[in-house]
Structure formats: C-alpha cells, structure tokens
Amino acid sequence: MREKVSVALGERAYEVVIGPDLIAGAGALVAPLLARPRVVVLTDETVAGLHLEPLRRALEGGGIDVAALALPPGEATKGWAQLQRAVGWLLDQKVERNDIVIALGGGVIGDLAGFAAAVLRRGVRFVQIPTSLLAQVDSSVGGKTGINAAQGKNLIGAFHQPSLVLADTAALDTLPARDFLAGYGEVLKYGLLGDGAFFDWLEAHGPALVAGDMAARVGAVTRSVRMKAGIVARDETEQGDRALLNLGHTFGHALEAATGYSARLLHGEGVAMGCALAFDLSARLGLCAQEDPSRLRAHLRAMGMKTDLGDISGDLPDAGALLDLMAQDKKVVDGQLRFILVRGIGDAFITSDVPREAVLGLLEDALASR
Numbered sequence: 001m002r003e004k005v006s007v008a009l010g011e012r013a014y015e016v017v018i019g020p021d022l023i024a025g026a027g028a029l030v031a032p033l034l035a036r037p038r039v040v041v042l043t044d045e046t047v048a049g050l051h052l053e054p055l056r057r058a059l060e061g062g063g064i065d066v067a068a069l070a071l072p073p074g075e076a077t078k079g080w081a082q083l084q085r086a087v088g089w090l091l092d093q094k095v096e097r098n099d100i101v102i103a104l105g106g107g108v109i110g111d112l113a114g115f116a117a118a119v120l121r122r123g124v125r126f127v128q129i130p131t132s133l134l135a136q137v138d139s140s141v142g143g144k145t146g147i148n149a150a151q152g153k154n155l156i157g158a159f160h161q162p163s164l165v166l167a168d169t170a171a172l173d174t175l176p177a178r179d180f181l182a183g184y185g186e187v188l189k190y191g192l193l194g195d196g197a198f199f200d201w202l203e204a205h206g207p208a209l210v211a212g213d214m215a216a217r218v219g220a221v222t223r224s225v226r227m228k229a230g231i232v233a234r235d236e237t238e239q240g241d242r243a244l245l246n247l248g249h250t251f252g253h254a255l256e257a258a259t260g261y262s263a264r265l266l267h268g269e270g271v272a273m274g275c276a277l278a279f280d281l282s283a284r285l286g287l288c289a290q291e292d293p294s295r296l297r298a299h300l301r302a303m304g305m306k307t308d309l310g311d312i313s314g315d316l317p318d319a320g321a322l323l324d325l326m327a328q329d330k331k332v333v334d335g336q337l338r339f340i341l342v343r344g345i346g347d348a349f350i351t352s353d354v355p356r357e358a359v360l361g362l363l364e365d366a367l368a369s370r
Contacts, residue, residue, distance in 0.1 A: 001214065003222040007141065008233040012161045016141055016225050019218055020170035023055050023129065027062025030127060033163050034064065035098035039127075041068040042086055042113040043104040044077065047131050050174045055104060055129070067093050071109070075261040078108045078147045086116045097121050100163065106132035106179075107139035107267065111157070114145030118160035128165040132175060133183025134268045136167040137190070137224035138245075142232040148261060152328035153253045159237055167225070169217045180210065181305050182268030185248070185275070190224045192275055192296070193247045196346025198223055199299075206303050243350050247340040248274030254325035255309075258317050269306045276300065276307060281354070281362050282341045292345055310370040319363035323356070 002019035017029065030039065039059060043052055048070040056066045069089045071077050095101065103113035103126060110128050117126035128140035146157020172180065184206070191199030202209075202220070209216045228245065235242040252270030259265040279293040300307040309316060316322070327337055336352040343349065 001218055003218060005222065005225045005229050007161070007229045009161060009236060014161060014163055014165065016165040016167060016229065018136070018167045018169065018221050018225060020168065020214060022166040022168035023051055023171060024058050026055055026058040026129065026166060027060075027064060029164065029166060030059065030100065030102070031062050031064065033100055033125070033127070035096075037063050038065040039067075039100045039102050040090060040093050040095055041066060041102045041104050042090075042109060042116065043068060043070050044073040044106075044109050045070045046073040047105040047109065051104060051129075051131055051171060055102075071112075073108075074263075075108055075148070075256075075267070078112050079149075080147065083112055083116060083147050086112060087120055090116060090120050095120060095124060097124055099124055101126040102129060103127070103140075103162075104129045104131065105135070106130065107135045110135050110140050111145050111154070112147060114143070114160055114162065115147060115157055118145055118158040123160065125163045126160075128162045130165065130167055131171040133172055133180055133221075134186050135183075136169070136172075136221050137183065138186040138228065140165050140167065141225055141228050142242075142245075143236070152325070153256055153261070155328070167221055169214060169221060172217060173212065177210075179266065181303065182266040182272075184210070184303060185268035185270075185272030185305065187220050187224050188299075189245070189247050189271060189275060190227045192279075192342065192345055193244050193340070193348035194346060195223075195227060196344070198227075199345050203299055206299070210303065240350075243338065244340055244348050247342075247348050248272065248276075248278055250274065250326055250337065250339060251277040254322050255312070255316075257325045257328070258322060259312060259314070264314060265306075265312055272300055272305050273307065273309070273311075277362065277366065278339070278341060280366075281339070281358065282343070284358060284362060285341070285354070288342050288344045292342070295345065308369065309366045316367060316370070319360050319367055322363050322367075323360055326359075 005016045101117045103110045130136045130140035143159045143161035146154045149155040248271040252274030255270045282288045
C-alpha cells in the first residue's frame with residue numbers, strides 16, 4: 001500500500017512517497033541521495049520519543065551514521081531562538097553542502113528545519129519525514145520554509161524544496177485525536193478549493209479516516225498531495241494559483257495570532273474555522289449558495305471539529321483588532337488584503353475586491369455569537 005507523487009520542478013523535482021512503515025524503510029529510501037553515509041536529524045522532543053529510535057535503526061541498519069537534535073515541541077519553537085540553536089548545532093556537526101538534513105516531525109519542525117537547511121551554507125539539501133497529518137498533506141510538500149515573527153505567522157522564510165518526502169501513514173496512529181482532526185482541516189481544504197468530488201468522498205469516508213482505516217488514510221493523503229503538487233509545479237513561489245492553497249488561512253492566521261500561537265487553537269483548527277468564515281463571507285457577498293456554508297459546518301461538526309469562534313476558549317480581540325491582524329498577512333499586496341473566496345464547494349478564487357465593511361461585519365457577528 002505505497003503511493004508516489006512527483007513534484008515536477010525540473011532539476012529540483014522530487015518524489016513524495018506515501019504509505020505505512022516508511023520510517024522503518026528509510027535507510028534504503030534515503031541512501032541514494034547521500035554523498036557520504038551520514039545524516040543529521042532535527043526533530044522535537046515528543047516526536048523523538050515516538051519515532052527517532054526507529055528512524056535511527058533504519059538508517060544505521062543501512063550503514064548511515066546519524067546525529068540528532070530534539071527541540072521543544074509546540075508552535076513557540078518556530079521562532080528566532082530555536083532557529084539559531086538549530087543552525088548553530090548543524091554548524092557544530094560540520095554539515096556540508098552535499099549532506100542531508102532530515103526534518104522528522106510535524107509542520108513546526110518541517111518549516112524550521114527546512115529554513116535552517118535553506119540558510120545553512122547558502123543552502124543544503126533536506127528530506128521531510130512528516131509525522132502529522134497536517135504536515136503530510138500540506139507543509140512538507142512545496143518548499144515553503146520559515147518561522148513566525150511577533151508581527152505574524154510565517155513572515156520570515158524562504159522557498160527551499162526538499163529532496164524527498166516520506167509520508168509514513170502508520171505514524172499517524174501516534175497522533176492525539178485533536179492533532180489528527182486539526183490536520184484534517186488541511187485535507188478538507190483541498191476538496192473545498194478545487195475538487196468537489198473529493199469533498200463528497202470525505203463526507204462519506206471521513207469517519208473511517210479518523211477511526212484508523214489505513215486505505216482511507218493513504219487515499220486521502222495521496223489525493224491531497226497530488227493536488228498540491230500540481231499547483232506547486234504551476235506556481236512554485238505563489239505568484240498566482242498557489243495562493244488558492246491559502247483558503248481559510250487569512251482568517252485562521254489572525255485567530256492563531258490572537259490566541260498567541262498557543263494550544264488554545266491549533267493551526268489546522270484555525271484553517272477549518274477560516275474556511276467556514278471564508279464560505280460565510282462568500283455567501284454574504286452573493287458569490288455562493290447559502291447552503292454551502294451550512295454543508296461545510298455540518299461536516300465539521302460531524303467530524304467533531306472546532307467550527308465557530310465560540311469553540312475557542314478564553315477572550316478574543318474585537319473585530320477591528322482581528323482585521324488588523326489579518327492585514328499583517330503575507331497575502332497583502334500594495335496594501336490590499338487578498339482573500340480566497342468561493343463560488344461553491346470545489347470552486348475557489350483569489351480576489352482583493354472585498355469591502356472592509358463586509359469583513360468587519362462578518363467578524364462582529366461571529367464574535368457576537370460566542
């Protein structure tokens with residue numbers, strides 16, 4: 001039960017391998033990339049306790065020497081302090097331009113390790129071994145790397161493509177239920193933005209996916225990665241179509257910033273809520289049927305996911321402050337905030353033609369219903 005998706009980027013093309021037990025087979029899969037039999041691994045303490053030793057055994061069993069650094073878990077790691085620590089450690093390990101850095105973990109580790117690889121010696125190669133659903137379907141593919149700033153999420157970074165991605169779907173068995181569902185928010189996004197038939201499939205198979213059906217998991221990850229790979233191949237540096245992948249993120253990133261990038265709101269939860277808000281805004285502007293936001297919310301609730309602002313614990317800023325946080329988003333062009341809106345499920349588009357009053361009114365109503 002193994003699938004492969006190619007990311008077609010000319011000389012920088014690479015494969016995403018998807019299926020169970022890829023960590024156990026990593027030695028044979030990584031060895032062809034190595035100029036010398038040595039790798040360095042960046043991970044976090046939680047993932048290290050679950051997957052580092054199996055990875056080490058697989059690599060050392062293939063005659064590959066392994067050094068590893070485990071950083072603290074959590075979104076707070078994706079900042080200057082831990083980036084500096086990681087880069088300093090990689091220099092201490094005397095990592096060379098032709099060596100491989102392995103990112104073992106979720107989106108935080110993948111983004112930080114990829115950025116560290118991008119800036120180290122002006123760019124060394126790296127391999128993504130994503131262990132969360134969110135990372136497998138989104139952040140490990142496409143070469144976006146970076147860290148957060150006090151001013152907003154992912155504002156510091158670089159495009160740096162991996163040399164290989166190993167999405168071990170068996171690793172998803174170790175995820176807490178909340179983290180798995182947060183990752184499902186990114187899976188859902190692909191159906192909403194450009195593949196209505198995939199959304200239909202998720203409505204039917206989502207419960208089996210969550211319950212651990214391996215064929216369903218491999219299928220969902222493969223379909224998500226295939227869609228992302230196609231978009232990345234057409235628009236690597238987000239000059240056009242790739243921005244569609246930000247459906248839900250403009251709202252979601254503002255909510256993450258408002259909650260201090262804390263456990264109050266995980267990234268995938270913010271994306272799912274953001275998708276619901278984007279559908280609400282689209283319906284208010286007369287772009288999609290009123291039934292579409294209702295159908296999306298019904299599926300989110302059926303899956304047991306956070307759906308509305310009332311599902312976030314604690315206080316939130318007022319609508320004006322949330323709108324100010326949205327204005328820090330990377331998708332601002334010439335002072336205009338670009339939105340990903342929809343004409344229906346599976347039909348997203350990019351626009352800057354959104355009245356500020358409409359967004360403010362939407363946020364005020366969403367906050368009032370908490």
